[in-house]
Amino acid sequence: MKSHPFLIVAALALVPVSFAAPAQARHAARQVYDKGMVSSADPRxxxxxxxxxxxxxxxxxxxxxxxxxxxxxxxxxxxxxxxxxxxxxxxxxxxxxxxxxxxxxxxxxxxxxxxxxxxxxxxxxxxxxxxxxxxxxxxxxxxxxxxxxxxxxxxxxxxxxxxxxxxxxxxxxxxxxxxxxxxxxxxxxxxxxxxxxxxxxxxxxxxxxxxxxxxxxxxxxxxxxxxxxxxxxxxxxxxxxxxxxxxxxxxxxxxxxxxxxxKDRSPLCGTYREYRICGMAPPSSGETTVFTVLKQLERFDLKALGPDSPTAWHLIAESMRLAYADRARYLGDADFVKVPVAGLLDEQYLRSRSALIDPGKSLALVTAGTPPGAEALVRADGTAGPEHGTSHFVAIDRRGHAVTYTSTIxxxxxxxxxxxxxxxxxxxxxxxxxxxxxxxxAANRVEGGKRPRSSMAPTLVFAPDGKLRLAIGAAGGTTIPAQVAKSIIGVIDWGMSAQDAIAAPLIFAPEGPVVFVEAGTKLEAMIPALKALGHDVRTRPGGKANAVEVIGSTLRGGADPRSDGTAATE
Incomplete structure (x- = not known):
């Protein structure tokens, strides 16, 4: 999925748990709930x-x-x-x-x-x-x-x-x-x-x-x-x-x-501040990008900065720019090209990328890095168009079976x-x-039988005790990883509910010089501060996300107020 930015939709160890069979991924703690729940983009x-x-x-x-x-x-x-x-x-x-x-x-x-x-x-x-x-x-x-x-x-x-x-x-x-x-x-x-x-x-x-x-x-x-x-x-x-x-x-x-x-794919799992995060491997570029955004921010105290700090949003934007540069260069269908997933998530590599982030100023130029195992694959100068055709939904039953599913045309x-x-x-x-x-x-060039690169990022987040904390995903083309990462930061770093984290304003910073903030939100009021840090800032609409979070044995839904979405229990 692709997104044109002007149109509606759109310290550092991240170790993949398994790139072999899905069964080899570390098991989460078993949970049961009072009632099951569904969150989707339409009440019907x-x-x-x-x-x-x-x-x-x-x-x-x-x-x-x-x-x-x-x-x-x-x-x-x-x-x-x-x-x-x-x-x-x-x-x-x-x-x-x-x-x-x-x-x-x-x-x-x-x-x-x-x-x-x-x-x-x-x-x-x-x-x-x-x-x-x-x-x-x-x-x-x-x-x-x-x-x-x-x-x-x-x-x-x-x-x-x-x-x-x-x-x-x-x-x-x-x-x-x-x-x-x-x-x-x-x-x-x-x-x-x-x-x-x-x-x-x-x-x-x-x-x-x-x-x-x-x-x-x-x-x-x-x-x-x-x-x-x-x-x-x-x-x-x-x-x-x-x-x-x-x-x-x-x-x-x-x-x-x-x-x-x-096709069955091996789940891609890693950790952020002792929370375990799992999602899709390539041809999805979503989860690798979500992970990279988060891990490059781990050395910063986002909790102390808080959601009202322009510096916090500046750091998030800078991490996105670096993550999206790697996404553009290396991600594609792993059945056709060698995607250096392990290298993109390598501890030393992510530490070197994070070191490029300066809390006091924006990077003048962002380019893709060279992760271990990378080949000479480059992004072509393809045309990125609007993305409006995606929906995310979450279902969790009372027996502890949870599904986070992103669907698109x-x-x-x-x-x-x-x-x-x-x-x-x-x-x-x-x-x-x-x-x-x-x-x-280009890693994502057209080939017969190939699956195009996707930004979809259906994600499961587990608390430090191993129990499911959050199931989330979004629609909006290339903004999807930005939406999911922002929402996870909201829940983990800023103590927000899933509903509030989804509703929080969106900042979207692809690898280019322009940073987009959601129009009509508190981020728009931060534009002068972000410009003072060196960003070329413009406004755009928000996204469309859905989630269910776990509080003890109770499920609480999150549905994006920008959409017709609802979340309800059985």
């Missing part, structure tokens, strides 16, 4: 998850039902036409991660987004077929359910089917997306008919929308399993839709779809293509469009 999706918990389902059941309901009520953000990352804590303490990231067609190549010998702009590349990767969410969901589901697979689909068939009301936020992203939401006749009136204007908030075609698709998958999506009529429809698109037709084959597999309404009643992603524009620079390959 939250209720879908809670329905599963009330029926005796697991957190995985709840998370899958939530993802399916979001397909219906938050079509601009996520769903079965996209992919995701699943991070789970099992009741016995095992941490498991599943990669449901989309894949490029086998025909894809480094010049996939070239036109007339030149790389396309992000905006030109998004609409149509070439931006579409093979969706991974349903393969991920089925794999997780087979292992950890307690209810029948078909049961998980019932809330989403009801919503699609009986109708759902357009929210004011969705109405804003329909206005802002008319070119993608209404790219096809089906999208125009569903969301716009005869004059081409978005339907007003409160309008009931029905999607019987999506209901039929979900009914088929509920009866036959994920094979109903990855084979047969639905698979053929995906291929035909992307290959005959009026703009940027693709070269996807039926084999590309039928051969898709969700990348931009608002993805590629704009609809088949089976759902939008197809534009995830392939997360690749670098320029495949090399100075004769050296």
């Amino acid at each position: 999706a939250t209720e879908a998850g809670l329905e599963m918990l009330r029926a005796g389902g697991s957190a995985t059941d709840a998370a899958v039902a939530t993802m399916l309901a979001l397909t219906v009520v938050e079509p601009q953000s996520s769903g079965i036409g996209g992919g995701g990352f699943y991070v789970a804590l099992q009741p016995g303490g095992k941490i498991e991660t599943i990669d449901g990231r989309e894949t490029a067609p086998a025909a894809a190549h480094p010049q996939w987004f070239f036109k007339d010998g030149k790389p396309m702009t992000f905006r030109d590349a998004v609409p149509g077929g070439t931006s579409v990767g093979v969706p991974g969410n349903l393969a991920l969901a089925e794999k997780a359910h087979r292992r950890h589901g307690r209810l029948k697979w078909s049961r998980l689909f019932q809330p989403a089917i009801r919503l699609a068939r009986e109708g759902w009301a357009i929210t004011p936020r969705t109405r804003q997306f329909l206005d802002f992203a008319k070119g993608s939401a209404g790219f096809t006749p089906a999208g125009m008919a569903m969301f716009y009136d005869a004059s081409g204007q978005p339907l007003p908030a409160g309008t009931m929308v029905r999607n019987p075609e999506l209901a039929r698709t979900l009914e088929q998958i509920a009866r036959r399993g994920a094979k109903a999506f990855y084979s047969g009529a639905n698979a053929r429809a995906i291929v035909a839709t992307v290959n005959t698109a009026s703009r940027n037709p693709s070269q996807m084959t039926l084999k590309d779809v039928t051969s898709y597999r969700a 990348e931009s608002a309404f993805g590629s704009g293509l609809i088949t089976g009643g759902y939008y197809l992603n534009n995830e392939l524009t997360d690749f670098d469009m320029v495949p090399e620079r100075e004769g050296r390959p």
Whole structure:
């Protein structure tokens, strides 16, 4: 996922616990809770998850039902036409991660987004077929359910089917997306008919929308399993839709779809101030970036500085700049390129990077470092575009099974293509469009079968006693690691609740010279102080995060006030 900064969405030992099998990750303490909880970006999706918990389902059941309901009520953000990352804590303490990231067609190549010998702009590349990767969410969901589901697979689909068939009301936020992203939401006749009136204007908030075609698709998958999506009529429809698109037709084959597999990945775990933090390994760049931001700050007393200190936010921004520089240069699909994960998390390396941070002034220039094991892979000068199409949700059941799951279709309404009643992603524009620079390959260049780099960072945080403290994640493209790191700092260093930490203002500092602070917050009042420290400061909107925290045997939810999100117990 990518984010354009001006558009809405967007002392130092960090030792990975395991890069082998997930089962080898150190087990967390077993916990049980008074009631289960779900937090998501839409109350109707939250209720879908809670329905599963009330029926005796697991957190995985709840998370899958939530993802399916979001397909219906938050079509601009996520769903079965996209992919995701699943991070789970099992009741016995095992941490498991599943990669449901989309894949490029086998025909894809480094010049996939070239036109007339030149790389396309992000905006030109998004609409149509070439931006579409093979969706991974349903393969991920089925794999997780087979292992950890307690209810029948078909049961998980019932809330989403009801919503699609009986109708759902357009929210004011969705109405804003329909206005802002008319070119993608209404790219096809089906999208125009569903969301716009005869004059081409978005339907007003409160309008009931029905999607019987999506209901039929979900009914088929509920009866036959994920094979109903990855084979047969639905698979053929995906291929035909992307290959005959009026703009940027693709070269996807039926084999590309039928051969898709969700992958188990080793959980990436490390420590920050005696707290253990676990998340996704590559192709996610999210967790490595979250870790790096935090670990480079560990030598500073953020608690003493507090959230009202411009110096604290300056330090956070400087650490982000360094972390994002390494992210841009080294992160990609580890099945295709050597990603120096261990080197990026190496104690000595992080100490050297942290030493570059000066509390009294901003770095004039930030570049990627050279971690142990790094190869000569460079970021291409690709085009970073807007990211509006992501959703995060958390489900925890009373037995201690916790799931933090980020789902995405990348931009608002993805590629704009609809088949089976759902939008197809534009995830392939997360690749670098320029495949090399100075004769050296980019780690995140386009290749057939490859998964594009992602910023998604579904995260579990464990207290020093080994018990789960926080399950969190965010939406917002490249701002996701910034949002998650800021929220973890809020909980650990500043003693905030998860709700308050999520609601706290966002500072976003990619590797360039510009630092973005959230408009209309106390950070905007700190702009003079940040400029005095040498920052080029501009404003931007905030993000969209969801979390559940643990207080004793009680779960407390966090839902971003910037969104329609809710958190509720069963």
